[in-house]
Amino acid sequence: MIKDLIANIYxxxxxxxxxxxxxxxxxxxxxxxxxxxxxxxxxxxxxxxxKLDRINTDKVSVWLLVTIGxxxxxxxxxxxxxxxxxxxxxxxxxxKDTSISVNDGLIFTLIAFGWSFVLSFIWSILFKYSxxxxxxxxx
Amino acid sequence: MAKLYIFGxxxxxxxxxxxxxxxxxxxxxxxNFQTVIPVIIDPDKDNGDLTRTVELLKxxxxxxxxxxxxxxxxxxxxxxxxxxxxxxxxRLKIANVSxxxxxDFIDYYGLNNDKPNQALINLLFSEKNLNSDMQVGFKGNPxxxxxxxxxxxxxxxxxxxxSNFQEEDRIFIISSIFGGTGAAGFPLLVKTFREAHSFNFAxxxxxxxxxxxAISVLPYFGVKLDENSEINMETFxxxxxxxxxxxxxxxxxxxxxxxxxxxxxxxxxxxxDKDQKNMAHFVEVVSSLAIVDFVHxxxxxxxxxxxxxxxxxxxxxxxxxxxxxxxxxxxxxxxFYLFAxxxxxxxxxxxxxxxxxxxxxxKETLNEDFYKKLTQFTDLFLDSWLQExxxxxxxxxxxxxxxxxxxxSINGFTPQKPGFFDKITGKNLQGYxxxxxxxxxxxxxxxxxxxxxxxxxxxxxxxSNIIKTKFNI
Numbered sequence: 001m002i003k004d005l006i007a008n009i010y011x012x013x014x015x016x017x018x019x020x021x022x023x024x025x026x027x028x029x030x031x032x033x034x035x036x037x038x039x040x041x042x043x044x045x046x047x048x049x050x051k052l053d054r055i056n057t058d059k060v061s062v063w064l065l066v067t068i069g070x071x072x073x074x075x076x077x078x079x080x081x082x083x084x085x086x087x088x089x090x091x092x093x094x095x096k097d098t099s100i101s102v103n104d105g106l107i108f109t110l111i112a113f114g115w116s117f118v119l120s121f122i123w124s125i126l127f128k129y130s131x132x133x134x135x136x137x138x139x
Numbered sequence: 140m141a142k143l144y145i146f147g148x149x150x151x152x153x154x155x156x157x158x159x160x161x162x163x164x165x166x167x168x169x170x171n172f173q174t175v176i177p178v179i180i181d182p183d184k185d186n187g188d189l190t191r192t193v194e195l196l197k198x199x200x201x202x203x204x205x206x207x208x209x210x211x212x213x214x215x216x217x218x219x220x221x222x223x224x225x226x227x228x229x230r231l232k233i234a235n236v237s238x239x240x241x242x243d244f245i246d247y248y249g250l251n252n253d254k255p256n257q258a259l260i261n262l263l264f265s266e267k268n269l270n271s272d273m274q275v276g277f278k279g280n281p282x283x284x285x286x287x288x289x290x291x292x293x294x295x296x297x298x299x300x301x302s303n304f305q306e307e308d309r310i311f312i313i314s315s316i317f318g319g320t321g322a323a324g325f326p327l328l329v330k331t332f333r334e335a336h337s338f339n340f341a342x343x344x345x346x347x348x349x350x351x352x353a354i355s356v357l358p359y360f361g362v363k364l365d366e367n368s369e370i371n372m373e374t375f376x377x378x379x380x381x382x383x384x385x386x387x388x389x390x391x392x393x394x395x396x397x398x399x400x401x402x403x404x405x406x407x408x409x410x411x412d413k414d415q416k417n418m419a420h421f422v423e424v425v426s427s428l429a430i431v432d433f434v435h436x437x438x439x440x441x442x443x444x445x446x447x448x449x450x451x452x453x454x455x456x457x458x459x460x461x462x463x464x465x466x467x468x469x470x471x472x473x474x475f476y477l478f479a480x481x482x483x484x485x486x487x488x489x490x491x492x493x494x495x496x497x498x499x500x501x502k503e504t505l506n507e508d509f510y511k512k513l514t515q516f517t518d519l520f521l522d523s524w525l526q527e528x529x530x531x532x533x534x535x536x537x538x539x540x541x542x543x544x545x546x547x548s549i550n551g552f553t554p555q556k557p558g559f560f561d562k563i564t565g566k567n568l569q570g571y572x573x574x575x576x577x578x579x580x581x582x583x584x585x586x587x588x589x590x591x592x593x594x595x596x597x598x599x600x601x602x603s604n605i606i607k608t609k610f611n612i
Contacts, residue, residue, distance in 0.1 A: 054576075055575045055576040055579065056572060058491075058492060058493070058575070058579070059491070060491070132493075132579055132583050133493065133575075133576060133579040133580070134493070135493050135579075135583065136493035136496040136497065137493075139496075
């Protein structure tokens with residue numbers, strides 16, 4: 001159930017279904033992997049930003065830099081996990097499939113980047129209230 | 140809350156009240172006397188010192204009135220209420236001296252057929268005195284002042300001003316001893332209050348028995364020699380000696396303060412009018428501190444006080460002052476100085492910070508009357524008053540006004556340097572970052588105050604914390 005929900009999130013409820021790439025991602029349970037990484041990385045970075053609560057980081061530009069940074073890291077992790085994971089899955093199951101392209105991986109990375117950004121934003125809304133200096137950042 | 144009636148006589152009176160206004164803005168503690176009623180007595184209505192002080196008092200008043208100072212407000216900025224009555228409006232109108240010579244005023248020229256009295260007047264007043272135009276004051280002639288200033292005693296405005304005088308209220312008189320107006324007006328004023336039943340007061344017994352304090356400012360500056368001027372600094376000491384002799388037997392006040400300094404500076408010799416606008420001087424700051432000392436004195440009886448410093452230095456820093464003086468002055472001065480610097484140089488960069496978002500504070504807010512007045516006041520504090528104290532002789536330099544470093548510019552006090560751990564944790568920050576950080580913390584705690592009150596309270600608390608952290612004050 002959760003596995004399906006996570007898959008739907010990354011496939012944008014079918015709008016970004018990438019044929020065999022998506023199939024292998026689902027079968028190898030790589031979506032959940034990426035999701036857990038995304039959850040942890042954004043949580044850690046955004047939490048650290050608000051916990052440090054420094055006056056010189058009390059700027060929307062800095063907050064944007066932090067969230068984009070966190071999202072980029074998540075995107076890189078998503079790319080690595082997906083491409084290596086599919087390779088491993090194909091190898092383990094002795095499947096020869098050359099239809100998986102780097103393009104598929106990049107599209108998935110882009111989607112992961114977008115969701116990471118959204119997640120960072122949600123963490124920000126939650127954590128900013130625990131902060132003193134950054135309690136009104138980004139708004 | 141008790142009221143303090145402060146009478147500033149002549150140019151020195153105006154200048155001391157100017158310093159007091161700055162100190163009250165900074166939050167010098169006035170104890171139980173949170174209402175101050177300053178009255179300037181000076182026939183020279185265009186005197187630069189007087190007009191400048193009256194403008195400053197009005198500015199202070201409008202800022203104070205912009206604050207409700209209710210709730211749990213701790214800020215001492217602009218806390219004391221400086222007030223007046225509509226007919227006095229900070230300056231007591233005395234005697235119609237406009238377009239009149241002193242001779243006209245005493246009707247000397249009507250004594251043509253009264254030779255003995257004319258001869259007596261000739262004995263007391265020189266020809267120069269008699270021909271003197273009094274529109275610019277008494278030009279250092281207390282013998283003229285003592286005659287003319289008698290006139291204010293019958294005036295209704297002083298009666299209406301004193302009509303609310305209560306038992307717990309006090310009176311303080313500021314005068315210089317080496318000029319004309321102050322030296323003449325001081326004994327007259329004391330006599331007026333001590334013999335209030337002889338005048339048109341509503342509550343004479345209360346006034347007569349009131350606690351009166353006074354400061355007599357002895358020579359602390361000279362004037363350049365000008366043969367066309369009636370003011371000559373050579374006479375300052377002689378005049379001081381004769382006035383002191385008179386005061387010894389004729390002044391009945393509870394506390395009398397004396398202050399003087401070496402004559403280290405010579406001002407231009409202006410007999411009065413708008414050109415008489417002397418730079419602020421350390422002695423005037425100390426004189427205003429005499430008022431603060433007076434309000435903290437429980438039941439003063441025949442007290443005579445002089446002022447001294449810990450170290451006779453020039454330039455003088457706050458650290459050179461005695462511990463007692465420092466305890467009155469240092470914290471409010473540093474607090475308001477940092478606030479004024481922050482307000483002038485950095486506030487515009489903080490509109491995106493949490494406190495500003497909480498209060499809905501933006502660039503446009505600075506166009507509101509309260510903030511425009513605050514801008515004017517802080518500019519006058521920094522660029523005019525402190526600068527004059529800095530440039531005068533003896534130079535009083537509580538702050539290095541040319542320093543670009545915020546905390547290093549506080550002369551005589553070394554800020555605590557941030558340690559390695561402080562750098563990691565972001566504690567003990569430098570420059571305006573430190574204030575911003577404290578402002579964010581303070582603003583989170585302050586709720587249910589009006590916007591102007593919140594603004595002042597947040598910044599007062601933040602800067603107070605900085606002073607505590609960095610200077611342990």
